[in-house]
Amino acid sequence: MKITLKINNQVYTTHIDADESLLDTLRKLGFKSVKKGCDTGTCGVCTVLKNGKPVLSCQILAARAEGHDITTVEGLGEKADEIVDAIVSEGADQCGYCGPSLVVTTYAMKQELKDPTIEKINQYLSGNLCRCSGYEGQLRGIKKYMGVK
Amino acid sequence: MRDIRKFDARPKLDGSWKFLDDITYEGMIYGQLLYSTCHHGIIKKIQFPKDFELNEFTIVSAKDIVGKNLVPEPEPDQPFMAEDKVSHFGQIILGIAHPSKRTLISFIKQIQIxxxxxxxxxxxxxxxxxxxxxxxxxxIIDHRREIELESNWIHSHEIYYTPHQEHAYMEPQGIISIWNPADRKMFVKATCQCPYFVKHAVEAIMGKAINEAVIETSEGIGGAFGGKEDFPNVLAGITSxxxxxxxxxxxxxxxRADDFKITTNRHPSRIELHTYTDPATKKxxxxxVDYRLDAGAYQTLSPVVLSRGVLHASGGYNIPDVYIRGRLFRSNTPSNGAFRGFGVPQALAAIEAHADKIASQLNMDPYDFRKTNIFKVGNEFxxxxxxxENHLEECLDRVVQKSDYRKKLQEFKEWNVAHKDKKGIGISMGYHGGGYTGNGEKILNSKIKIIIEKDAKVKIFVSSTDMGQGAHTTLAQMFFEAIKHPREKCWVQLPNTSKTPDSGPTVASRTIYIIGTMLQKFALKIKDEMGFTNLEEYVASHQSDFPREFQIKFTPDPTVSFxxxxxxxxxxxxxxxxxxVSEIYYHADTYQIExxxxxxxxxxxxxxxxxIAEGQVEGGNIQAMGYALTEFFYKKDFGRMQGFTDYSIPLSLDIPEIDIEFIHTDSDVAKGLGEIPMDYPAPAIRNAFHNAAGIFINEYPLTPERIFKQISSPKNHRI
Known part of the structure; x- marks a missing residue:
């Protein structure tokens, strides 16, 4: 079937299988920052923004994304810089496989959490698994970015 | 000790860094493995589904192997693919490829064996x-000293168990193989720790069919922790x-499910300890020690895990009479392999819990007990x-001091009397030998190549991979800091076996310790030999000498023999x-340790x-926390877990505060770091729970279910 998707403010028309996940479609279209880690909606590395809210693209049918604004880290451009700097300055990145999804989730969190606290941040990011860093450095950087001590 | 930012940090976060699955080659097709769902048996019949065009698929079995059906390293006893018999669940029977991933998956699902x-x-x-x-x-490590047992010595006997642990790297395993009939070379792109292991494996399976296998790693290796040490050998063989x-x-x-089901894991262990302690001296x-590991169906890496395990089994204690016996046990499960710690987390799970057990029998504080028994300069392993060096004792004293251990111990004791929930504090200590065990480094004989270009750019060629631990940043740093060369003029090249010599596998906390030290010494040597103070100026004034290539070889220390x-x-x-030192809060109503x-x-x-060093400690600590508290990989009558839905690794919600201090940082030697932060925290968590609730549990993970069972039926707590 043919669908039209709006990704990072650009319109893409593409052929998909009816049961194709948004993750597979995004990767086929070249958005390789969106990673495949589990296919069961548990690891978070496929996180993208749907109308500004983080969603797991492996759990959404591509066809259901029609008519919504999809944003990947490629689309955040300069808006991601501050987040990237915050994480990098803590030396928190290791293998990097969870990195892009963490950046988009953090971006959405900044828009959504009006009164961020450490607990709320930990809660918000609890769907983004990381096996290398133990989250410590990531959270140090992100707390700074969120203005939480 | 400078914080140089990782050169790959930014591209990893902005998504431009390429991992294996982000790479496509023209005409590339997709492969998948068909593996045994039977634990042990003879393959009677393989039936392919009828409604597919069989000739559209490429199918390989053991019969297609041109060379040998034996993975050559580390212990050559594992076949790449089953022949007529399977020895474990997950043993690979067929490799199947097709241009459409979707058709491939549907075809494989319908194959009947x-x-x-x-x-x-x-x-x-x-x-x-x-x-x-x-x-x-x-x-056998026999250090018996014919000491007569005294009748009043306190006998402590326990059996400690540790479970499987899954690496749970975020990027699953993968391989791309490209055959070039023109030069008869097999090019392999791999997410792996040991490109030369992969090379030897591909050359073994392909035999005379190829002239050479060339292995190049992907730009990004999405975590490994030992999991990408040996399984890539098998996978690369079949893909090729x-x-x-x-x-x-x-x-x-x-x-993810296949990665969980068929790749290697940390060895489950059963470690039985008998100790005899003199109540007068408390020594x-x-x-x-009877140290047993479940190796799985084949030995592969297990003998080397066993040797490291037994060499660490007596912990940091000076005990006059020691006898250690280490053995591997066969089961019909996938071979267990390397995992950060390599036998040491199991060893410390036993000896560090046992220290607390003896201390409680002596009615002694666990710190005082350790102080009484810790080894000193002049003692021996x-x-x-x-x-x-007596640095272990310095670490122990310092951590007790900075955690306010004594004060907290007293405070928690008082607090616990008045509360149903409990607070606890626990200690552990350990050590980790850097590099390969015994004569291993001598045999490995690592090599490095360096090219200094006309513009004074230094290119470093090593087979050590950067799987997130920052090896390539740190290795370059060791070179350019030694001779104060600009950072942007020094790079580690992507490992490729046709360009990078064999500097050994990226394992055993050896990359910085062995390879980094070689680079550092080499930098100082050329500075001395060429007589420059500034390499850039030297190259500029000696243009005809450059580009220049250097080969460096590992020099074994002649005083080291094993x-x-x-x-x-x-x-x-x-x-x-x-x-x-670890501090826990025990929620008595939910049996949960926080x-x-x-x-x-x-x-x-x-x-x-x-x-980077702190990042290694933090990451290791949290893996150890999962090992101690939540990570249940195998359940009797259920089998292996199949993904993050049922295998609980720590989340951002679970993490504790972490305090890190390095001592003796002015040392000339950069020793091993990768593994030790995984080795020691789990027993400290267990000991803290013992301190809090007075319940002695000799098996990980300390899940609420296990604690509940231990409380309700202390004699039969194994679950």
Whole structure:
């Protein structure tokens, strides 16, 4: 079937299988920052923004994304810089496989959490698994970015 | 000790860094593995589904192997693919490739295999309790000193169990193979730790069909922790066979469930300890260790895990009379392999819990007990290697001091009387020998190539991979800091076996310690020999000498010798030391342990890059926390977990506060760091729970279910 998707403010028309996940479609279209880690909606590395809210693209049918604004880290451009700097300055990145999804989730969190606290941040990011860093450095950087001590 | 930012940090976060699955080659088709769902049996019949065009698929079995059906390293006993018999669940029977991933998956799902089932050992307990399952070489470390047992000595006897642990790297395993009939070379793109292991494996399976296998790693390796040390050898062999038969580039990416079901894990262990302690001096006089590992169906890496495990089994204690026996046990489960710590987390799970057990029998504080028994300069390891530095005791004293251990112990004791929930604090300590065990580094004989270009750019060629631990940043840093060369003029090249010499596998906390030290020494040597103070100026004024290529070889220390037969001598030239205190809160209503804080004090010598070093400690601590508290990989009558839905690794919600201090940082040596932060925290968490609730549990993970069972039926708590 043919669908039209709006990704990072650009319109893409593409052929998909009816049961194709948004993750597979995004990767086929070249958005390789969106990673495949589990296919069961548990690891978070496929996180993208749907109308500004983080969603797991492996759990959404591509066809259901029609008519919504999809944003990947490629689309955040300069808006991601501050987040990237915050994480990098803590030396928190290791293998990097969870990195892009963490950046988009953090971006959405900044828009959504009006009164961020450490607990709320930990809660918000609890769907983004990381096996290398133990989250410590990531959270140090992100707390700074969120203005939480 | 400078914080140089990782060169790959930004591209990893902005998504431009390429991992294996982000790479596509023209005409590439997709492969998948068909593996056994029978634990032990004879393959009677393989039936392919009828409604597919069989000739559209490339199918390889053991019969298609041109070379040998034996993975050559580390212990050559594992076939790439099953022939007529399967020895474990997950054993690969066929490799299948097709241009459409979707068709491939649907085809494989419908393949029927009939087995004649044979008796199988699938349960860890069943495997480790039965001495008929022993295989491979037994290791004995005999340090008995004919000490007469006194009748009043306190006998402490316990059996400690540790479970499987899954690496759970975020990027699953994968390989791309490309066959070039023109030069008869097999090019392999791999997410792996040991490109030369992969090369040897592909050359073994392909035999005379190819002239050479060339292995290049992907730009990004999405975590490994030991999991990408040996399984990539098998996967690359089969993918290459598919590429050869189909004539097309083939990519196999495991999905998460297959990665969980068929790749290696940390060895489950059963460690039985007998100690005899003199109640007058409070000193352990005699220790007997029976160290058993469930190796899985084949030995592969297990003999080397066993040798490291037994060499660390007596912990940091000076015990006059020690006897250690290490054995591997066979089961019909996938071979267990390398995992950060490599036998040491199991060793410390036993000895560090046992120290607390003896202390409680003596009615003594666990810190005081350790202080009484800790080894000092001049004492020796059971291998007879002399202890030359007392830094372990310094780590212990410092961590106790900075965690306010004594004060907290008293406070918690009082608090616990008045509350149903409990607070607890626990100690552990340990060490980790850097580099390969015994004569391993001498045999590895690592090589490095360096090219200095006309513009004074330094290119470093090593086979050591950067899988997130920052190896390539730190290695370059060791070179350019040694001669104060600009950072942007020094790069580690992407490992590729046709360009980078064999600097050994990226394992055993050896990359910075062995390879980094070689680079550092080499930098200083050329500075001395060429007589420059500034390399850029020197190159500018000696243009005709450049580009210039240098080959560097590992120089073994002649004073280091180890007797592999009797396990005597210098097992490791340098040890990293560490001690840890952990604080927990026990929720009595839910039987849940909440880890509040971990204090680490480590001597890793000179930390080259402090931020990267701290990141290693933090990551290791949290993996150890999962090992101690939540990570249940195998359940009797259920089998292996299949993904993050049922295998709980720590989340951002779970993490404690972590305090890290490195001591003796002015040392000239940068010692091993990668593994030790995984070795020691789990026993400190267990000991803190013992301190809080007075319940002694000798098995990980300390899940609410296990604690509940221990409380309700203390004698039969194994679950």
């Amino acid at each position: 009939d087995y004649q089932e044979l008796p199988a050992i699938t349960d860890i307990e069943e495997c480790l309790e039965n001495e008929d399952n022993v295989f491979g070489r037994e290791i 066979l598919l590429a050869y038969k189909s004539g097309k580039p083939v990519k196999i990416m495991l999905d 352990i006089m005699k220790l007997n 059971p291998s007879t290697q002399k202890i030359t 007797d592999d037969n009797n396990f005597r001598g210098t097992a490791y030239k340098d040890y990293s030391w560490a001690a840890c 880890l509040k804080k971990i204090w680490n004090v480590l001597d890793i010598g000179h930390p080259v890059n402090l931020k």
